[in-house]
Amino acid sequence: MDYRSTVAEGPALSQVNADALLLVLTSDQAVTGDAVLDKLIKDAVAADDFALKAGRALYIHRPAGVKAARLVLLAAADAKPKSYKAAVVKGLAQVKELGAAHVAVASGKGLALSADHAKALALGVADATYVYRHTKPSASKAGALKKVTVVSTQADAAAVKAGLAQGQAVAEGVALGRELGNLPGNYCTPTHLGNEAKRLSREFKHIKAEVLDRRAIEKLGMGSFLSVSNGSAQPPRFIILRYQGAAASQAPVVLVGKGITFDTGGISIKPGAGMDEMKFDMGGAASVLGTFRAVAELKPKINLVGLIPTCENMPSGSSTKPGDVVTSMSGQTIEVLNTDAEGRLILCDALTYAERFKPAAVVDIATLTGACVVALGNVHSGLFSADEQLAGALLEAGQQSLDTAWRMPLDEEYGESLKSNFADLGNVGGREGGAITAAVFLSKFTKAYRWAHLDIAGSAWKSGGAKGGTGRPVGLLTQFILNQAAAGKDAIAPQLAKTAKAQGKATAGKTARKVAGKTARKAPARKAAAKA
Structure with a gap:
């Protein structure tokens, strides 16, 4: 246009x-x-x-x-x-x-x-x-x-011109997200998503793309991610995108997108009615690619990393079974109680991998739970974060972009239902609060950085006569990135640094040592993952 x-x-x-x-x-x-x-x-x-x-x-x-x-x-x-x-x-x-x-x-x-x-x-x-x-x-x-x-009017002309340029770039990103979502599962495979990432890197010099195959994923120790791919003939891919718009020393924002290109539910198979819509289960991955497309056009002064674990979830003789225990990249073991709760199994390893970038913040995006659709319908994406500042920034970006989110609770008590007799945690809790327990599960792999989770199961696509991908939340994510770039390098610096700066250098050192001590006592699994 x-x-x-x-x-x-x-x-x-x-x-x-x-x-x-x-x-x-x-x-x-x-x-x-x-x-x-x-x-x-x-x-x-x-x-x-x-x-x-x-x-x-x-x-x-x-x-x-x-x-x-x-x-x-x-x-x-x-x-x-x-x-x-x-x-x-x-x-x-x-x-x-x-x-x-x-x-x-x-x-x-x-x-x-x-x-x-x-x-x-x-x-x-x-x-x-x-x-x-x-x-x-x-x-x-x-x-x-x-x-x-x-x-x-003449008075509005400059603002209109700038807004059109930004809107057109975001629209291109949204269109890419929609198109990827709308492609049938036999077209949009994990390999196709990897090729799309490479295409972006060829089109835009500020984007670099790396696509890892099964052997490389195994070497990283991503046992949870690979357990989901076991039943499919389509090989898994782990996609790493980088956009560098600021100094290399500036901590990046990391976006992690769920890329299940088709979800049958695995051994815990879904009902047949409406299963065709499970081609949209890679909406998180599509939104990351779409956001990179928009950001590459707008060239904000910020560093951005995109991580996309992508595979199919299929039933076969080699599929992961309910009751199987898998080992995640973090070292934590997971009892797979329901193979249809697979999104969190691929995301948890990607979230552990995100640690190596020493990120300013990490946001994961996933068509994660039907429970979120029940809670919010298709108007708002569900937002989960224990970080007030990060949650506020994402909510504000949603309002500005007309791609809104609604904040949901993330209390520790919801994690009680994830306890397992045979592993560090189970991959599902009960029916009650399913979107929340899914977010709590992911939070177990995000202790090293500031994190937020967007459940887009209700907003990533429409059903019925208007069936098709929406490209959400490309608008929200792009606005969030632009806002952070405009605010400068300290916009989403760790909360500790902001508090320390306000209190003075002496208080900063004391607080940092206290937090570092607590982190050291809690982080053997993360250290093992970093070595992997």
Whole structure:
């Protein structure tokens, strides 16, 4: 999509040159300063053809005095980016089948545009015009819409231009995530995800990609990860992505994405109904790749690492069985009570591997539990973290990007159900609080750094008539990375360092020694993993 911005105010609005003009209005000030457009609005409201209520739209064909052949009046709930985006998407639906190749979007005086408005528009347009074609030759080869121009005042022009650039980059990342999710499982294999990572590294010089095969994974001691892949003919892959936008000395943010390219449940096999949607179980991996795609375009001054453990979970004579005990890279043993709780088994080894980067923070992203879908539906991703600052930063990024998360509890008491008579811990607890116990399981492998977990089982794809990947949470993750880069190298430094700086050097040394002593007493398993 070709995104442009232009300045037009007052009488110039009705003379904007486009195939269709979408005019977004708010109830508090439904005027534009253009006499032609204002009369059309007034007449439409008087005739009850249009009302200034959220979701209302009116299509007018070849209106007198308007240069665009198609005009759509749109009512937004308010002047917020979310409402603006919803109105634009509604307007696109009005002209989608009419052959408009160039759509201009203008707004009334009550709606001053910011960078967030422009970014929201770009994401809304990309979502509304996305068509999956990879394995569907009957799909149209190209949509009619080619160009979108945002019309703003001179005062808003710079912000709109910046927002469009950012929105377009994020939209490209979201589109990559959607496309990978939508590919059938016989196309999107672990090998395909590895090849996609390599393709990104060829396209963008700031991205480096390394793809490890089974032998290399075995050498790392990732017994938990490999136990999930045992029943599949598809070889597993461990993908390591690096983006360096800051000094090598700056601690990176690490994103860890679950990459189960198809999940039958293994020996604990799932019901057949709806199992086709288990091709979306690599949504976490897709979001990491999509975020790297967006970050490579935007080039923020930050270091970023992506880790993707990817394999299939299939039943066969060589599959891991319920009751089997596996040894993770951390040295902790795990009793596999349910082979359909496989995501945490591949993530735990990747989370242990993340230690070697001495990260500023680690965020894992996974279509992890049906329990999270029951709790939150498909509106919010589930956010779990014991770190107040990190959780707050992710929640804020979600609000800014309109890719929201909701914070869930992570109390230690939930871990009681993970106790095992035959291993350090079991891979599942009871039915109650399943999303929380899954997060608590992962927390056992994250003691060395600041960590957050995003359960995207409800947000990574849609079912029903709109079945398909959403590309979430690429928007949230990219905004989080941009925010941290803007805040500078200390934005997500360890909490200890921030506390110490405030208290003074003497207190810093005392606190550091105390924490180091506690860590040393608790970390024999982590030391063994680091040596591996």
